[in-house]
Amino acid sequence: MTSIDTTLVKNVPLRSRAGRTRFALLLTLSSVVGAGTEAFAEMDGVVAGSAAAVKLTPTDSSTRYSLPWQLRPVTIGNGVGIESAAAAFNDPNGNLDAAVATVLSASYRISEEWTPMIRLAFVGNDAPGAAVDGSSFANPVVGVTYSRKLGSYRLALFGATTIPVGTGGGDNPNLRAARTNTASMTARPADSAMFQVNYLTEIAGVDFAYVNHGLTAQAEATLQQSVRVRGSHSADATDLFRTNAAVGLHVGTFIGSHVSVGSDLRYQRWLSHPTGVDRATGMHTPYSEAEMDTATAAIGVRLHFRLGQRAWIRPGISYARGLDARGLDAPLITAQTNAAQVDIPVTF
Numbered sequence: 510m511t512s513i514d515t516t517l518v519k520n521v522p523l524r525s526r527a528g529r530t531r532f533a534l535l536l537t538l539s540s541v542v543g544a545g546t547e548a549f550a551e552m553d554g555v556v557a558g559s560a561a562a563v564k565l566t567p568t569d570s571s572t573r574y575s576l577p578w579q580l581r582p583v584t585i586g587n588g589v590g591i592e593s594a595a596a597a598f599n600d601p602n603g604n605l606d607a608a609v610a611t612v613l614s615a616s617y618r619i620s621e622e623w624t625p626m627i628r629l630a631f632v633g634n635d636a637p638g639a640a641v642d643g644s645s646f647a648n649p650v651v652g653v654t655y656s657r658k659l660g661s662y663r664l665a666l667f668g669a670t671t672i673p674v675g676t677g678g679g680d681n682p683n684l685r686a687a688r689t690n691t692a693s694m695t696a697r698p699a700d701s702a703m704f705q706v707n708y709l710t711e712i713a714g715v716d717f718a719y720v721n722h723g724l725t726a727q728a729e730a731t732l733q734q735s736v737r738v739r740g741s742h743s744a745d746a747t748d749l750f751r752t753n754a755a756v757g758l759h760v761g762t763f764i765g766s767h768v769s770v771g772s773d774l775r776y777q778r779w780l781s782h783p784t785g786v787d788r789a790t791g792m793h794t795p796y797s798e799a800e801m802d803t804a805t806a807a808i809g810v811r812l813h814f815r816l817g818q819r820a821w822i823r824p825g826i827s828y829a830r831g832l833d834a835r836g837l838d839a840p841l842i843t844a845q846t847n848a849a850q851v852d853i854p855v856t857f
Contacts, residue, residue: 575761604637643685675706
């Protein structure tokens with residue numbers, strides 16, 4: 510509190526009623542001035558603190574991230590999700606084949622930068638003609654993501670391994686499950702390592718993205734090294750080692766606060782030259798040039814809704830199309846991917 514000049518108080522005659530009154534008025538005035546000064550000081554502090562908080566808090570447009578359809582997310586956190594893709598394509602004999610692949614995923618954030626994860630896949634196949642239908646449990650994937658935010662940019666490093674316990678493998682595989690695994694690699698090429706059930710596959714990847722003003726632009730590169738650990742006497746492929754690489758791009762933008770539209774382009778190629786089984790002759794033959802690589806494009810729309818204080822649900826639907834040498838001029842149903850996918854991730 511600001512005090513009044515003591516010389517004024519000393520000069521006030523206190524013996525008279527007027528003097529005592531004047532002294533009381535001076536003390537009251539001093540108290541009012543002091544309280545007002547302190548109040549204004551507190552108000553300045555509150556306003557300055559609020560302005561600093563607003564300045565340090567990122568805007569919504571800088572944190573809105575468009576989740577890709579075929580690529581890994583660059584954001585990390587606690588989450589669960591379910592993806593289901595229904596695919597229709599031609600088998601090697603030209604017959605119509607259909608497969609439905611469902612993938613369950615979960616992650617748990619253990620620090621600001623590290624998040625372990627797990628993926629499980631279940632597949633059903635409606636085989637054509639006299640072929641048998643089937644279902645399969647794919648190899649689980651366990652891994653970890655390291656993510657850093659660099660202003661408007663985000664970097665994510667990914668490492669994982671498959672666990673070779675999927676059905677349809679071994680020396681005497683279940684024929685229905687084995688054919689389902691083959692179909693699943695066409696239905697979901699981005700998860701092909703999960704369906705090579707006789708192989709243990711090490712996966713290493715890097716993602717880099719720009720995220721700001723409701724726009725996401727992301728690039729991805731992945732290397733997969735597979736080692737055969739079972740089924741050495743089965744009729745399946747006999748390669749001891751297989752090496753595969755993939756690159757991808759994603760671009761997405763928000764329309765308003767709760768809707769985003771995004772598109773992916775992904776290219777995957779064998780770096781080794783694997784062998785497969787010719788269904789017509791039953792002989793093991795090297796992959797043809799057309800089988801050495803796979804290109805897919807996907808486009809879709811996603812909703813973003815908050816659940817309580819911290820949780821978000823981001824359901825989306827997309828369409829994925831395989832691109833062969835004919836590009837978009839190929840018939841709608843080809844030997845490559847032609848799938849509709851529903852994706853429902855929840856983060857908390």
